[in-house]
Amino acid sequence: MKKILLLLIGGLSYAQVGINTQNPTATFEIVSTDNTSSTKSLKISNSTLAEMFTVQNDGNIGVNSPLSVSNTAQFNVNSGAVTKSVLKLNNISNTKDRTVTSINYNQYSPLVIDNNGNVFQQYDIRTTSNAAVTFDGAYNAIASVTKLIDLNGGSIVQFQVSTDFVMGNNSVLYADITWSRNGGFRVAAFGNEANTGTNALTIVGVGTNTLTFDFATGADMVFKASLNGSTGAGNVIGQLEYQTQNSSSAVPFNIFYSFRSL
Structure with a gap:
C-alpha cells in the first residue's frame, strides 16, 4: 500500500x-515484510538486470553482491574483478597535516582484512594508553637543537625517518629508530644512497642517548634524548631533540609510523 x-x-x-x-x-x-536475510527491502538493477545494490531485511547491504550467503557483514562490496579497486577515498586527512579537529591522531589502529574479506581493527600500541602520541610530519633540522617530542616516565618512542638527497654529499637517508630510557637509541634498519659516487655512513651512539648519522662528508643528522633527572610514570623526564651538523643550511626530513607509548 x-x-x-x-x-x-x-x-x-x-x-x-x-x-x-x-x-x-x-x-x-x-x-519491509520481515527481518530475515532471505528477503530484500530494496533492490536496484542496471539495464541488463544485473543486481547492483541490495538491502536485505536483516539490515545487511550488498554492492554488486546480490546473494545473502555472501552478505554476511553489515556492508558487503564485490568489485567484480581483481583489476578494479573496491574502495577509493579522496581528500583524506592524515597524521602529518592533522586538519580535522574531531579526529584523534594520537590513538588509532590500522584496519586489516582476513582471507575471506572481513575487515577488522588490529590491536595497536597507539591504542593502549591515553597518553600515546604520534608525531608524523615534515621537519627541518638546523644547527640549533629543536624539540621533537616530550619524554615521560615509561615512554618508548619509535619512528622512521627519511630524507631526500640532502644528507652528506647529496645522500638519501632512511632509518627505523627506537628509544627508551634504559636502552637508549636503537636502529632496527637503515639505508643510504649517494646521488653520485659514495659517501660512507657511520652510525654513532647506538645504546646511548645521542644518535648520530655521520656521513664522511656533508650534513649529518643527530637525535638526542635530553633527560632532566626525573623518573616515574606520568612525570616528564626530558625531551627528544634533533639537529644537523656540518651543514650551513636547514636539512628537511620526514617522520613516519611514529609513536610515543606513554
Whole structure:
C-alpha cells in the first residue's frame, strides 16, 4: 500500500511517501515484510538486470553482491574483478597535516582484512594508553637543537625517518629508530644512497642517548634524548631533540609510523 500526503502551502508542496506503511515518518519510507536475510527491502538493477545494490531485511547491504550467503557483514562490496579497486577515498586527512579537529591522531589502529574479506581493527600500541602520541610530519633540522617530542616516565618512542638527497654529499637517508630510557637509541634498519659516487655512513651512539648519522662528508643528522633527572610514570623526564651538523643550511626530513607509548 502506498500513501502520499501532499500539502500546498504558499505555492510550496510537501509530500511523504510510504511503502508498506500508512504513516510514513520520512520523505520516503519503506517498511519491509520481515527481518530475515532471505528477503530484500530494496533492490536496484542496471539495464541488463544485473543486481547492483541490495538491502536485505536483516539490515545487511550488498554492492554488486546480490546473494545473502555472501552478505554476511553489515556492508558487503564485490568489485567484480581483481583489476578494479573496491574502495577509493579522496581528500583524506592524515597524521602529518592533522586538519580535522574531531579526529584523534594520537590513538588509532590500522584496519586489516582476513582471507575471506572481513575487515577488522588490529590491536595497536597507539591504542593502549591515553597518553600515546604520534608525531608524523615534515621537519627541518638546523644547527640549533629543536624539540621533537616530550619524554615521560615509561615512554618508548619509535619512528622512521627519511630524507631526500640532502644528507652528506647529496645522500638519501632512511632509518627505523627506537628509544627508551634504559636502552637508549636503537636502529632496527637503515639505508643510504649517494646521488653520485659514495659517501660512507657511520652510525654513532647506538645504546646511548645521542644518535648520530655521520656521513664522511656533508650534513649529518643527530637525535638526542635530553633527560632532566626525573623518573616515574606520568612525570616528564626530558625531551627528544634533533639537529644537523656540518651543514650551513636547514636539512628537511620526514617522520613516519611514529609513536610515543606513554
